[in-house]
Amino acid sequence: MSKNLSGAPVSPPPPLSLSGPRFGVDAPGFVALTGAAGTASCLAAARWRRGRIPAALAGSVLLASTGVYLHTTLRGKLRFWAGELDRIGLKGDEELLDLGCGRGAVLVEAARRLPAGRAHGVDLWSGADQSGNRPEATLANAAAAGVADRVEVHTADMTELPFQDASFDVVTSAMAIHNIPAREARRRAVEEAMRVLRPGGRLLIADIWWAARDYAAHLGQGTLRPLGVGYWYGGPWLGVTLLHVVKEH
Numbered sequence: 001m002s003k004n005l006s007g008a009p010v011s012p013p014p015p016l017s018l019s020g021p022r023f024g025v026d027a028p029g030f031v032a033l034t035g036a037a038g039t040a041s042c043l044a045a046a047r048w049r050r051g052r053i054p055a056a057l058a059g060s061v062l063l064a065s066t067g068v069y070l071h072t073t074l075r076g077k078l079r080f081w082a083g084e085l086d087r088i089g090l091k092g093d094e095e096l097l098d099l100g101c102g103r104g105a106v107l108v109e110a111a112r113r114l115p116a117g118r119a120h121g122v123d124l125w126s127g128a129d130q131s132g133n134r135p136e137a138t139l140a141n142a143a144a145a146g147v148a149d150r151v152e153v154h155t156a157d158m159t160e161l162p163f164q165d166a167s168f169d170v171v172t173s174a175m176a177i178h179n180i181p182a183r184e185a186r187r188r189a190v191e192e193a194m195r196v197l198r199p200g201g202r203l204l205i206a207d208i209w210w211a212a213r214d215y216a217a218h219l220g221q222g223t224l225r226p227l228g229v230g231y232w233y234g235g236p237w238l239g240v241t242l243l244h245v246v247k248e249h
């Protein structure tokens, strides 16, 4: 499938312009609720005589958590994926699949490093999971980043991928698989990711820590790396861990 995997790694592209693609906000209802609850608690603390301190404390924690969440979804995850895609040393001609691509935060960064390859995104376009989630938005972001010719989007369920075995050199997924409600179905999505990966290919899944641990336990292989405050959805309780698997030959 790859044409030039023995070549030198592709050079990292310059950072995306802030006026370029717009990748939306993950789980917008959740962060809106946290922000509203934080604001209400602070207002209550300003008015109440009794319970002022607990209300102020709760409000401060909720507002700080909202800020951390917004930083992650608007900047932190983009910074992480740009660095990680550089770190794995793509040659530039790989076929890459992004599961639950949404508006293309990972897909577009990957495509920028694939001048002779292709980045495929799969999604069911849930607006609850990401604001403005539509295939047209993803393709518009690819065009804004100048990589429309290397990006394809597919409407499909990641528990049943419409691709043949060993079709991809790299499979990525960012904060997507945990959205599948049933554990068995989440595990099926991870099995599907391994099925479509070629031997020697890499699987990179960034997901909430408890979910990533379960995928690693299910596969019985791979390394786990907590990604720190820059990829916390509000706090360590929703911190993201990276599972990295290299498929055996």
Ligand SMILES: C[S@@+](CC[C@H](N)C(=O)[O-])C[C@H]1O[C@@H](n2cnc3c(N)ncnc32)[C@H](O)[C@@H]1O
Pocket (backbone or CB within 6 Å): 023, 026, 027, 077, 099, 100, 101, 102, 103, 104, 105, 106, 122, 123, 124, 125, 126, 127, 129, 130, 133, 156, 157, 158, 159, 173, 174, 175, 176, 177, 179, 180
């Ligand atoms: C929180 S968003 C993350 C999007 C993108 N990976 C990112 O980091 O910006 C989760 C994505 O997973 C998608 N998704 C959820 N369940 C899915 C499924 N069973 N198959 C395909 N996509 C799914 C949602 O539609 C949404 O786009």
